[in-house]
Amino acid sequence: MSNKIGFFVCHCGINISSTVDIKELMEYAKTLDGVVISKDYKYMCSDVGANLIKDSIKKHNLDSVVIACCSPRMHEHTFRGVVEAGGVNAFNLEIANIREQCSWAHENKNLATEKAKALVRGAVAKAKLLESLETSKIKVTPKALVIGGGIAGIQAALDIAEEGHKVYLVEKSPSIGGRMAQLDKTFPTLDCSSCILTPKMMEVANHPNIELLSYSEVIGIEGSIGNYNVKVKKKARFVDMDKCTGCGDCMVACRLKDRISSEFDEGIGKRSAIYMPFPQAVPLKCTIDAENCLLLTRGKCGTGPLCVEACDADAIDFKQKDEEVELNVGVIVVATGYDLLDPTSLHEYGYSRSDDVITTLEMERLISSSGPTTGEIIRPSNGEKPKSITYVLCVGSRDETECTWCCRIGCMSALKHVYLLKEKLGEDIEINICYTDIRSFGKGYEEFYRKIRGMKTNFFRGRPSEVRKSGDHLTIDIFDTTTNKLFEIKTDLVVLAPALVSRADATDFTRILRISQSIDGFFLEAHPKLRPIDTFTGGVFIAGCCQSPKDIQDSVAQASGAAARAANILSKKELEAEPLISYVDEDLCSGCSTCLSVCAYNAIELVKDGDKSQAKVNEALCMGCGLCVVTCPSGAMQQHGYKDKQLRPMIEETV
């Protein structure tokens, strides 16, 4: 019980003081039972304000503090530190939110002042009943899990590993490398994509602190910041990783050679049932595609599987089964990347009707010298060289019927393609770009855009309504707003720049990770400006396109940021546990287990004591969300700092 409460009110510049009469509020607070001093300051969160609180605690021997200011989300943490430094337990602090919940929401000064008084009255009533709490410590498992082996995941894994911590890098597909491995060159510097990526992939493979789990999926996560228990499914490759030399003889021998659409080549190239996605794959090992392999699907492959015959290393093992492994880590970095919108949904552009309508990523595979045409640009319909190529930008992007957001890479990829195509097909090849706005915002991007404007490129400002087949060609009508004219473009090849969307399995994944999605489907950051890498789940960070579309530069920067945030935690031996957590009043708990069913953190278990069972809270796992407290039918579940007996007087005084 507190008897000597100090009241402090902040003007917040004029944010509060213009709507709430500070003097009147101070005088009023003095009349409340238990309040011994009442003070104000222009910015209570400044050093001067903090010293005012600290000095007052000492001078008046305060045992509890009430601060009327902004939301506790803003400065509760700051003020806890201040009262602790003043000599009062950090949890003997109550904040009356008179900014977000009062001054910002109202205009009438008299009424706002009355509401502020009510909020302060309630806060003082609760402050009298506050109890000191001690923060317990959690040991940190000094290991990290990085999910996704694209450039963001690779960068995060390398950065954390360089800090000296063990990293598990889990990649769903047979090789790391992600989208960047599919690209030929990168904008705006035209670096060869694989030339700058493969050294990093090799570094991952050889780093003593990194354990790579390729062809594996995270299927379950338990625990909390500092101590996560992760279940990973290692899918059967049907190839012994220790024996396979990556020679590729099996791929050539396979009966289904050049019969299966290659995911890596975006369906433009074909592969075998046993395959390596690309020549620089890491790990450089073969994988059998269980969904297509004749032996695995039909139980019979001619007179016997040819891959087994071809493999000198005797590495093929059809008896392999999926394996489950458990990993213990302290932090998790999620870098699961993006999908391209399937342009079939915009049927007016004819993606599914004509082979000569392709996506920018498919064009990337055509341009790539390691691609299915070894870099030769052809019309997929007849294998001939195109004389005219037309790009349609913002396909499904900035579109209220598809994706409302900008893909952030479409413009620059198309401009990059112009450069590469002119290099391959000669400067006179006709290239048309239908754009809505050219967004060239990054370093060196605008200069690159200017360079492309000088390369005989036809820019049409407008969005075509449809792509039609006319004879051997494709026809596009486009109204160009720069000339106010309707043009007809006859062209050989149409390249669509589709929107970037969240991964198809993003929603399932948020359930496993207990993180949220924003309305666009991408993973939600804790604050769009100030915590763009954190999630609302402690110790889980997001990097790259799984958070929102971005280019390689931004993905790498965010990945390094995520690694730094992760290393922040890993470098500590112990973390302070959240003290405002739930506990069970054993006299009241009937063991009905309703609380278990609502807990999102698996923090409650039922403990048998003779023939009676009771709920028990695991303090390391409880995040203090309070869901169990409101669910408990008997009132046995209580939360420190928010006990019924503390909240009831507060409510009675306020209303």
Place this chain on the structure above:
Amino acid sequence: MGIVDLTSMGESQVKLRNEINERLSRLQDEISDYCYQCAKCTSGCEAHKLLELEPHKIVALLKRGLIDEMINSDVIWTCMSCFKCRERCPQKVAPVEILFALKNMAVASGKQIPGNYTAMLQSVLSIGLIQDVKSITTRDNKTKSRSDLDLPEISKPTDSTKFQMILSKLAVEKV
């Protein structure tokens, strides 16, 4: 393959466009392709306020190669040659120079030029000026000549035959 303006069925006149772009390069201005249609030129165009000239649209049509449409239009003759568009273009393109080129092309192809222009041309050929020096009337209704105002005399060609020869030579060689 081909790009067609569906309203006029006009096709890109690549050769003429290249000619104009080459002229711009010779004058150390940037070629029209660099124009990104910010329309700063039209925002400050003196002729636009009175006569609806849109220099940025001229550049857009040039980029598309629709030259005939422009040389058949009277609007190219409304440019006052103040050069603000050239001074202020963020991409160093000079709409005013494009308009000069278009006017030259119009004359070369025997297009009728607006009457006032013919009168001015006649005046230049005969006295070397677009109009003869005139006196002015002040607010208190007095007539003053240049010498009354202590302004220097404006010189005129002394040998008008020679002057006309030089002019025709320039016109033939264009700029």
